[in-house]
Amino acid sequence: MTLNQLMFILFASIIVVFSILTVTSRRILRAAVYLLFVLISTAGLYFMLNYAFLAAVQLTLYAGGIVVLIIFSILLTSHISLKFEPVEWKKSLFSALAAIAGALITIITILDFTFSATNEAAREVNMRLVGKSLLSVGSDGYILPFEVISVLLLAAMVAAIIIAKKGGPKSTDTQTSNYQ
């Protein structure tokens, strides 16, 4: 067994075990921490593929961003003694069946595809290439999705500000006067 395979098995088993723990844990913050382990191991898989950029994006966006937000909202809303009710056996049975069916479909699809094996070492992804294709209009360009996503993010930001301000335009006067 090569070191690569060993690392892959390590990461894969962490992902599988902690994914199951994430959905079965009855303590909400523990579930969030298990999710964090899953996301970090996924970043480890990207590092194995020599795609350091995607791995770092995974770490900043998912582990450092989304999990921090989840933990933050749990910190604000729930108490340490809070524990979820155990789920009924019917519900857990059907969700397990659904999960297994989903996994089967994915596995069958993957096995259907013939991957051509190669002995070449994984090539490093050139950062300049990523940046250029993100902003170019040619055949390899991603300028349209890039712009669409920026507009989406802007809209989300405006929406967040409006939700945070609470209420329509009528109540804005009273809101601002409260702060003065």
Next chain:
Amino acid sequence: MPFDIYDFTSLTQWIDTSLNDRLSPFWAVVAEMAIVGLLILVFYALIGLFLVYAERKVCAFMQNRLGPNRVGPFGIFQTVADLIKLLLVELVPIRNADKFLFNVAPFIVIIASFMAISAIPFAKGLHAIDLNIGVFYVIAVSALGVIGVLLAGWSSNNKYSLIGAMRSGAQIVSYELSVGLSLITVIILAGTMQLSEIVQAQSTGWFIFRGHIPAFIAFVIFLIASTAETNRGPFDLAEAESELTAGFHTEYSGIKFAFFFLAEYMNMFIVASIAATVFLGGWMPFHIGSWEAFNHVMDFIPPFIWYLMKTFFIIFLMMWFKWTFPRLRIDQLLTLEWKYLLPINLVNVVFMAFIVLMGWHF
């Protein structure tokens, strides 16, 4: 055994080839990882001990006192004694705490700083992993430490810890933006994110001089934002002892407390070495234009010493901040970031891009 204090490349290559001669490739890689891990661990512990001592001496100097002076000459063994004491202290179990998260939190904090330190170039050829996205990687992994802080605060089941964790979380999440943007300003000038290439590009002049005005603005913003990101004074309201006893690590004792304590100092060290690498040329010696004799004398100082000198200069600045500025309130802290640093930073990035496009840098 080749050993050159100015270039470690030959030494590391010699270790690599001799290990590969004696062992199978699998065990050679394992042995190399063990050596690197052990070296970083020892370095980590030594620097941690030294920084605690330095902090107490600098603090004493700022306050016109003597500082530790009983254990050993000038008290240099004071932190060793403190460490032994910390190792012997009982680990107090908390009955109503979430035990798993309570125990996992210090490890998350310390692993995050470990991952960051592995990407820092200490000297020529003395660089554990040289990723092509080095700067981005360091920002990404150092952001993970905040999770440990949040978990520590919540799982202690203590209101002071929880308030401290919330403050610290809000602070780190907002100041991360400024740290990232000020580094991006320099990346525009360097044209690469690889730390070894960034250092190499500064052989003709440090970026803080070559990028003049925008680089200097970015350097100042980086200093402010990184001081805040490491939870150090004047931004230490996450552990403001007069309000919150000790913030998120109130309930921790013994070695677990030592983990938080050590990680705080190591984060300061990491931030200072990033500042030294990106703005002050890393291990590159200080050169002035065509002063041949002067440059030659500067080349004589080993790169590792240059790196440490620059890093400790930045650390001294950060300690100076801590012991001379009063602590900020939480609203002042957030105003400083969102209303001043972030807009200045965004304008500065555009300014730097303009300067680079026009070729007005050195």
